[in-house]
Amino acid sequence: MSVRVAVLGAAGYTGGEVLRLLLGHPAVEVVQATSGQFAGKRLDFPHPHLRGVGTLRYTPHDALESCDVLVSCLPQGELLLRWQKVCRLAERVVDLSADFRLDAAGHSRWYGKHPRPDDVPAFVYGLPEWMGEALTNARHVAIPGCMAHAGLLALLPLLHAGLARPDVLVVDAKTGSSGGGSTPDRSSHHPERANALRCYKPVGHRHTGELEGVAEHVTGQKPTIHFSATAVPGVRGILATVHAFAARPVEEAEVVRAIATRYREKPFVRLLRPSASLSPFPEPGPLLGTNHCDLAVDVDAERGRIVVNAAIDNLVKGAAGTAVHALNLMLGRPETEGLGFRGLHPL
């Protein structure tokens, strides 16, 4: 018997990927999908990759009915505003926005004054490789920000193993354009964006709060994380380069071992070994459409630097895929169910 899932705000880019994955998920039935702009249209109207997917039509957000699981792809701030009504309609909620990622203090710091600090429940931070058990029992999950997600997968094992100094960690993230969503503006206008190579948020990016908060939660240490985001050409994909500094003299092999051990049982995180591939570097290309994160480690022993690179598809591992991964964990399904696509190359 299928789990009945509704998708709020399903007409945007993460919504389209959530629909793609759920429509192919053997244990799930998509019972409702909402859209402000496209209410009344078929699901595939704004999603050309879903052509012919069936006869379901978008309803307005306010027409949401009760379901087993609600997946929300609403823009930042929108679910918070609707929370009192929405929380009664679904046993479980997975939110892909930033509305519930931080506690009320953190939220106020990075996103502006929290509208209702007292009456929202604690959401579990949906980073499956590090929050596994908490997710298994969660009713409410907040999916990480895409760049924070890649950065955390790279830096947490270093902090956790005590290999890196927590007081100076640099996360230099490079991102395609789809993370900005489906609403046009000047910076996403093709002639302005096509060959962009610009560090659009050198300091002060909101994901800093998420990175520092989760790193502290996981390691018990209060780290200082320096985050910058750079727009690069391309639509999908993130590469997060973590520059960490060795807490004590280390060899590359030791760092490799620590990371490999940490992710050994994790089906979606792969530590690349240079000799195993003609394409030994983590890069988003062959990961697009998949829920994988590829990692690689390099150490400059002379200068005491550890570099970890993490590549993901921002719309899948960085959003919709992790939502489905979390849903699998919450429902006691196999972790990889519905997430078996292998990727394409070349692309």
Added chain:
Amino acid sequence: MSVRVAVLGAAGYTGGEVLRLLLGHPAVEVVQATSGQFAGKRLDFPHPHLRGVGTLRYTPHDALESCDVLVSCLPQGELLLRWQKVCRLAERVVDLSADFRLDAAGHSRWYGKHPRPDDVPAFVYGLPEWMGEALTNARHVAIPGCMAHAGLLALLPLLHAGLARPDVLVVDAKTGSSGGGSTPDRSSHHPERANALRCYKPVGHRHTGELEGVAEHVTGQKPTIHFSATAVPGVRGILATVHAFAARPVEEAEVVRAIATRYREKPFVRLLRPSASLSPFPEPGPLLGTNHCDLAVDVDAERGRIVVNAAIDNLVKGAAGTAVHALNLMLGRPETEGLGFRGLHPL
């Protein structure tokens, strides 16, 4: 019980896609994969999208053993040279090169003197939407050239229905770089190819023979097809624009009806209706990785022109996907088995 399939020349781009599709095919077991360059390496060594796919290793081409079906992705000319040996090893052969697409006379005309005109069997031309029954019973299938394939899907219904003049058909095909294969040269060097927009084969392209030959075979008319190929930026995807001229005054609705009728039962060809999508034009983007061909029709009644645009992924519908489609037909399996991936958007 699985069908045992071997893939000859599996380390190139079409080989990588054939492996991806067959490794996910429920009725197939990949028992062998050959590579001249990578013999001894694991399957995923040259294919980053297949990381972790298992422990099978490439063998040299000459180590090919017997199997149920052989899929050959060898470069043009290579299978012909090995034919006497290879044909004894497999009951069925699907070839993705041009070696068996044309009869001996056609082959000599477009590819140089045929090395052994007398001792090769007739291959069925693997265009499933038009050769359905012949494919069902075929032992040997030649997969169409990728640009010819897109062009034929667009123009055959016009000729078949008598809507277009057969004496002047223009096929203006635009293609990404992956059709050129995985071997570097100056024209594929990234700085030279990245922003290429060049008609590299205005006349004399080899696919002309295939287009004219198949159109004659299907319609009984000897048409004149004018083919040009233009390199555009991008890695995957073909858009073939057919400029046809009405054999008699026609309205757009009549042409739409003729094409829609022709492909009604064909699961991989979709005639787009403009009102059904925010993205009403056939384009490769949302088709990448899938076996779909999207079509659209436009008529300039005043000037008597019919334009049909056809978009495909050159490595899937234009190569590996059609090989699997043909294999499904040959083996009496469901047409779409192993070909269910829906595509990604945006990409």
Added chain:
Amino acid sequence: MSVRVAVLGAAGYTGGEVLRLLLGHPAVEVVQATSGQFAGKRLDFPHPHLRGVGTLRYTPHDALESCDVLVSCLPQGELLLRWQKVCRLAERVVDLSADFRLDAAGHSRWYGKHPRPDDVPAFVYGLPEWMGEALTNARHVAIPGCMAHAGLLALLPLLHAGLARPDVLVVDAKTGSSGGGSTPDRSSHHPERANALRCYKPVGHRHTGELEGVAEHVTGQKPTIHFSATAVPGVRGILATVHAFAARPVEEAEVVRAIATRYREKPFVRLLRPSASLSPFPEPGPLLGTNHCDLAVDVDAERGRIVVNAAIDNLVKGAAGTAVHALNLMLGRPETEGLGFRGLHPL
């Protein structure tokens, strides 16, 4: 003593290129530039390539003062509305929109009812290689549409020399995104446009009127021109592929000779000889920023087809560069003055 030039609507993409060229033109002084959106800002505010260009600031369109030459980059329809006022402010006017390209009947046919058919002067069509003398004496010049421009340079010599049948000429134009201007919308949103390969105007494109009208004007024949426009990845550049059909049996050498002869004295049109370059195909890349048009000819004698490919930078040869070229002719200056940039490669 410099010619005093004002630029109307100078904040868009063609305006930016007109400014770049005029600010480097030895015989010109830019005395005014107007913008609705950026009035009060410095010229380089919307134009990062003009950083540091000086202290001139945009004025509102209505603050236009008298000048020697007015170059208008206003969007289609805007100059027509202002014509009664504007025409008194400048001795000479060069317009880059479609407002004055067609006669009133043609305008009504392709652009909707002409607002004032009786009180606008005839503009000379600014195609310098074919209208040379008329331009020299012109007071009012309408710069051709960018795709029509490339198509005409390719097809006019064939018609003029009687080599091509006038009743069936196909112009298949491929274009980057910058021709669509600087205003964002969904189709220009980077994730939707980056890998676009779509024939967005298979029939009914407005440039058809321009192509047929000018071809008739130049040759005295009433041709039928079949035009389609395809969006390809990339920001700048147009490749127009003309498929023409030989009026009588011809060899390639004869067609080459006819075109070479026609453009021998024309500094901006180059007929490429394949043996002279590692990059023998016309393509926009090495032309970007320049006023050149590169042409190549290929003949399929067996099938009677003549293919002429024409590549230009849509914002320079297809807009701003031709405006400066026309201005040079009108003012009796050397044709190439201010247009000496050679282009970049690779790009």
Added chain:
Amino acid sequence: MSVRVAVLGAAGYTGGEVLRLLLGHPAVEVVQATSGQFAGKRLDFPHPHLRGVGTLRYTPHDALESCDVLVSCLPQGELLLRWQKVCRLAERVVDLSADFRLDAAGHSRWYGKHPRPDDVPAFVYGLPEWMGEALTNARHVAIPGCMAHAGLLALLPLLHAGLARPDVLVVDAKTGSSGGGSTPDRSSHHPERANALRCYKPVGHRHTGELEGVAEHVTGQKPTIHFSATAVPGVRGILATVHAFAARPVEEAEVVRAIATRYREKPFVRLLRPSASLSPFPEPGPLLGTNHCDLAVDVDAERGRIVVNAAIDNLVKGAAGTAVHALNLMLGRPETEGLGFRGLHPL
């Protein structure tokens, strides 16, 4: 009377840009250009942007004759091998390779054993904004590596003013493909490179030696510079992001002032002010073809991080343009002579 300049190895990408700039330089005559592969061909044969540039032909490297200034674009190692012969043919030499950037010890460390440590002269490091006077009197100049160049322009003012800690400086450089030169290989094969986003040299990059050596030379401090290089889509352009850490509490305004003061008289370095432009971030796009470097500064006072981003065209400011700039300084010409191109936007 013109300065007679010969270009060694003029058929590659930096050679093509050196030719473009020198052919347009009013004080220079290009008297010879050499190429191993294209000897006997005209200059424009491998350079489509130089079509029609004249009748000069390439000679073999060994046919080099005496000249006033020799500009060498030979690949790394080649000029060193020819030095004894070449140094007698020209009064002045500008080298664009790494052969003379480091002293013999540094060279052996990063490039392998120096072939002749005793008999080569000291070259001046050609970083005009920091070596001005030494360059004015130089006979031999070594042009900086392109990524080192961008990194140094960003970090030297911080070190020089004592604002940044010298013991931990991270330079995260993003680069297009043209820096890899014109010789095809697998990593530059278009399908592999087009959407690349890979940190191909996380540690151990040779430019580290240059960065640390020059920083020590300029500041007298021995800094530790952590350099990583990431390949991003696109052909031209580098963005170097310097993550520095404040030596003492600083405000953004103070850092801005220090950098602005340092480069006030430098015509090619521009510190962007966010309010002055719709495009406030340094990015290579509008700089392509120009000799500019655009910089921006951001400070996270809370965490003590200073970020400086530097954008250049790797083939101009990062190679050929600086060669011409150095040549102007050596010859006592105006600094900007022959380097006046303003750039294009959008591109």
